[in-house]
Amino acid sequence: MIDLKTAIVTGAARGIGRSIALRLASDGMNVVVNDIEANTQALQELATEIANSQAAKGSSANAHVVTGDVSVSSDVQNLIKETVSKFGSLDVMVANAGILMMSRIEEVDEDEWDKLISVNIRGTMLCFKYAAQQMISQGKGGCMLAASSIAGRRGHAGGCAYSTSKFAIRGLVQSSAVDLGKYQIRVNAYAPGFIDTDMSRKALDYAKADYEAAAKAASPLGRVGETTDISNLASFLVSSESSFITGQTYGACGGFYLD
Numbered sequence: 001m002i003d004l005k006t007a008i009v010t011g012a013a014r015g016i017g018r019s020i021a022l023r024l025a026s027d028g029m030n031v032v033v034n035d036i037e038a039n040t041q042a043l044q045e046l047a048t049e050i051a052n053s054q055a056a057k058g059s060s061a062n063a064h065v066v067t068g069d070v071s072v073s074s075d076v077q078n079l080i081k082e083t084v085s086k087f088g089s090l091d092v093m094v095a096n097a098g099i100l101m102m103s104r105i106e107e108v109d110e111d112e113w114d115k116l117i118s119v120n121i122r123g124t125m126l127c128f129k130y131a132a133q134q135m136i137s138q139g140k141g142g143c144m145l146a147a148s149s150i151a152g153r154r155g156h157a158g159g160c161a162y163s164t165s166k167f168a169i170r171g172l173v174q175s176s177a178v179d180l181g182k183y184q185i186r187v188n189a190y191a192p193g194f195i196d197t198d199m200s201r202k203a204l205d206y207a208k209a210d211y212e213a214a215a216k217a218a219s220p221l222g223r224v225g226e227t228t229d230i231s232n233l234a235s236f237l238v239s240s241e242s243s244f245i246t247g248q249t250y251g252a253c254g255g256f257y258l259d
């Protein structure tokens with residue numbers, strides 16, 4: 001039985017964030033699930049699912065919903081404050097929320113660019129900043145994860161804004177790991193390939209590609225990634241099993257990108 005810890009997962013209403021929230025709860029953590037207000041119902045259903053499954057196992061791990069936009073500083077500060085007020089501490093921050101925009105560079109809509117950069121980069125920075133302040137004040141270390149991507153390793157057609165943001169995540173993770181190492185706070189990123197979610201379907205719609213065929217062809221393993229392929233990695237990266245790992249971006253992309 002691992003020590004009960006408290007985690008925040010942003011963008012948890014669906015997709016990869018939802019899978020990570022379920023997995024960390026199953027690992028025995030209290031989980032605060034966050035998403036934008038429009039997704040409150042999906043978050044409440046997830047929190048109920050976590051509470052019921054943990055109660056059935058005799059676990060005291062629980063879930064709590066806090067809505068908010070990760071690109072808004074006051075929302076992120078409130079997310080941390082409510083987490084500590086509900087569960088007493090914050091040990092794990094998973095800055096997963098992100099958005100996708102597909103556009104050729106010569107056609108970029110500047111307002112959409114600003115929005116994506118704000119959610120994907122500023123949102124992750126705010127989650128790291130305020131989680132770091134809380135973890136430092138607790139004095140018992142912690143873990144932080146961010147969502148990079150295969151698009152954070154190399155550019156793709158129509159991916160200028162998204163790819164820019166996912167490259168930036170790697171820089172943010174590396175610098176934050178250096179800043180926070182002395183507090184025993186580890187900072188890493190996962191870099192998914194094609195994982196079967198609304199977002200990856202939108203990316204392949206843009207390319208007018210058949211989803212199954214294109215996503216399978218992108219991996220030497222010949223299959224589409226599942227959200228659990230990422231939540232398995234996230235579980236490892238926030239566990240004591242990875243206690244000497246920080247500042248890294250790990251691919252879980254079925255070999256799409258070869259490092």
Ligand SMILES: NC(=O)c1ccc[n+]([C@@H]2O[C@H](COP(=O)([O-])OP(=O)(O)OC[C@H]3O[C@@H](n4cnc5c(N)ncnc54)[C@H](O)[C@@H]3O)[C@@H](O)[C@H]2O)c1
Pocket residue numbers: 010011012013014015016017034035036039068069070071096097098099119123147148149150151191192193194195196197198199200
């Ligand atoms: N699915 C993939 O193939 C893939 C590949 C590489 C990277 N990623 C990254 O993984 C993360 C999760 O991706 P996904 O496929 O589950 O995406 P998704 O679109 O299915 O889910 C993203 C969630 O984030 C939420 N969100 C968006 N803006 C937000 C904001 N400002 N504040 C709070 N929540 C917000 C959305 O409402 C949604 O519930 C993203 O950062 C994404 O860029 C995904």
